[in-house]
Amino acid sequence: MIKHRESLISAYHNYLVNNMLSPGFFVGDPHSQDDFYFLADIMLPEEAIPPISARLFDRQGLLLLELKRNNLAENPGHCTLETTPGGFRIVCRSDELLLEVNTQRFANGYLTRIKTQLYDGSNILRIEPLHEGVQVYGQACLALDAPFEFHKR
Amino acid sequence: MKKVKTNSPSKGIWVFGDYRHYFQNRVTLQLIAKAKTLAQRLGAEVTVVVLGEQVHQYAMEYVAHGADVVMVVDHPSLKNFQVETYSRLVAALVEDYRPEVFLAGATPFGREFFPRLAKRLKTGLSTDCIALEIDAETQFLLQTTPAFGGELLAEVITENHRPQMATVHPGVFEERIHGSRAVGRIIYPEVDIHPDERVQLVCSRPEQSKKGYLENAAVVIVGGRGIGSGEQFQSLFDLAELLQGEVGATRPAVHAGLTGEDRLLGQTGKSVKPRLLITVGTSGALQYTTGIQGSETIIAINRDAQAPIFEIADLGLVGDAHSILTLLVEKLRKRL
Numbered sequence: 001m002i003k004h005r006e007s008l009i010s011a012y013h014n015y016l017v018n019n020m021l022s023p024g025f026f027v028g029d030p031h032s033q034d035d036f037y038f039l040a041d042i043m044l045p046e047e048a049i050p051p052i053s054a055r056l057f058d059r060q061g062l063l064l065l066e067l068k069r070n071n072l073a074e075n076p077g078h079c080t081l082e083t084t085p086g087g088f089r090i091v092c093r094s095d096e097l098l099l100e101v102n103t104q105r106f107a108n109g110y111l112t113r114i115k116t117q118l119y120d121g122s123n124i125l126r127i128e129p130l131h132e133g134v135q136v137y138g139q140a141c142l143a144l145d146a147p148f149e150f151h152k153r
Numbered sequence: 154m155k156k157v158k159t160n161s162p163s164k165g166i167w168v169f170g171d172y173r174h175y176f177q178n179r180v181t182l183q184l185i186a187k188a189k190t191l192a193q194r195l196g197a198e199v200t201v202v203v204l205g206e207q208v209h210q211y212a213m214e215y216v217a218h219g220a221d222v223v224m225v226v227d228h229p230s231l232k233n234f235q236v237e238t239y240s241r242l243v244a245a246l247v248e249d250y251r252p253e254v255f256l257a258g259a260t261p262f263g264r265e266f267f268p269r270l271a272k273r274l275k276t277g278l279s280t281d282c283i284a285l286e287i288d289a290e291t292q293f294l295l296q297t298t299p300a301f302g303g304e305l306l307a308e309v310i311t312e313n314h315r316p317q318m319a320t321v322h323p324g325v326f327e328e329r330i331h332g333s334r335a336v337g338r339i340i341y342p343e344v345d346i347h348p349d350e351r352v353q354l355v356c357s358r359p360e361q362s363k364k365g366y367l368e369n370a371a372v373v374i375v376g377g378r379g380i381g382s383g384e385q386f387q388s389l390f391d392l393a394e395l396l397q398g399e400v401g402a403t404r405p406a407v408h409a410g411l412t413g414e415d416r417l418l419g420q421t422g423k424s425v426k427p428r429l430l431i432t433v434g435t436s437g438a439l440q441y442t443t444g445i446q447g448s449e450t451i452i453a454i455n456r457d458a459q460a461p462i463f464e465i466a467d468l469g470l471v472g473d474a475h476s477i478l479t480l481l482v483e484k485l486r487k488r489l
Contacts, residue, residue: 003342003343004343005340007341008336008339009212009223019341106210106213108214145336
């Protein structure tokens with residue numbers, strides 16, 4: 001048998017994660033009140049910007065920021081969110097790039113590449129760059145089949 | 154008497170994703186649409202096999218047009234369609250996943266690739282099919298293709314070998330509407346990719362001709378051998394220009410040097426579905442008419458009133474092609 005990797009693919013928009021296309025994915029537990037998570041949610045055909053939510057920590061385990069659908073909800077780390085032609089980027093107070101989200105437009109759809117290296121509150125590596133996209137580690141869902149609903153557990 | 158198929162271990166319908174000139178060459182999308190219909194009868198899935206480098210966009214397009222599964226082998230060495238490497242890789246996938254049916258467009262690459270693949274897989278191949286159906290009793294793929302020089306249509310089945318393989322002309326089937334909300338599965342097989350070193354691509358450059366200009370034209374003027382000389386063939390271009398159309402040709406006209414191979418219509422050329430097709434000096438041989446059968450309105454001009462072309466024409470003009478063309482061009486110039 002030939003081994004294979006498998007994911008879902010959306011006709012409209014995908015991310016590149018673990019060297020696969022995926023309509024949406026998350027790492028960590030987006031429902032948790034204070035733990036690390038990173039959620040690249042499904043972008044629907046009536047939308048043109050991929051919705052990213054996350055709770056991110058620095059290497060000392062201190063909360064840097066909480067992002068809710070591309071908006072900074074909490075920002076104790078005094079990070080800066082900058083829009084770019086293809087999406088946005090978040091820069092730390094030390095000018096270090098924390099997260100870059102870049103969406104490429106095709107004739108009939110979109111592809112988003114995420115560039116980041118993230119550690120959880122225990123300083124364990126959870127996301128790092130891999131080729132055009134990212135590789136994720138630990139608790140994760142690599143292919144969402146519906147938009148994430150925060151109130152459901 | 155037909156044999157009833159026993160439980161075959163083969164499953165699914167595969168379509169080869171020939172995405173070069175994607176927005177002009179729609180044959181893969183047309184095959185996906187047909188495969189969906191066939192797959193419903195088999196209770197199977199449609200898988201599109203895509204090889205290449207950075208093929209994300211095409212994988213998404215195939216899902217939007219109805220593919221249940223996209224199987225992707227993405228590697229820099231697959232950037233160029235190399236028939237030997239592609240044959241080896243796809244044969245390995247077929248032997249592992251064992252599809253019931255495997256279809257490809259009768260594109261220049263499909264014509265080179267699929268016979269080699271069929272040989273490797275030791276199965277049959279029907280080329281240039283004009284119809285595909287599933288036999289209700291046996292569930293075999295019925296492959297209708299012109300045979301014996303186009304004199305008759307043969308219905309072919311591949312009874313004892315799998316997959317059942319066929320190539321189909323662009324334009325024979327209709328593609329489905331693009332569905333942005335579609336979601337499918339994507340599979341990345343871990344195949345051993347070592348490009349064939351016997352053949353190395355030194356350089357490539359795009360063809361000079363306009364890709365898809367004939368297949369997408371609303372008006373097509375076709376010249377056959379009966380039109381006579383090259384000078385008279387040129388009057389087809391005058392007429393096409395007035396009607397904002399394109400010029401096609403039959404095999405005898407191409408063989409006679411009246412125009413180039415890129416304008417060839419029919420079994421071994423392009424298929425067209427224009428709103429209006431004017432066919433001049435063509436007898437109506439099956440190998441030609443298979444390429445124009447989707448035309449909305451066909452006007453035939455031929456000096457032989459018994460020519461078979463009149464059987465499929467909506468309007469027939471019996472007379473000298475050159476005289477009629479000259480008159481037609483004159484009249485149109487005055488009106489337009």
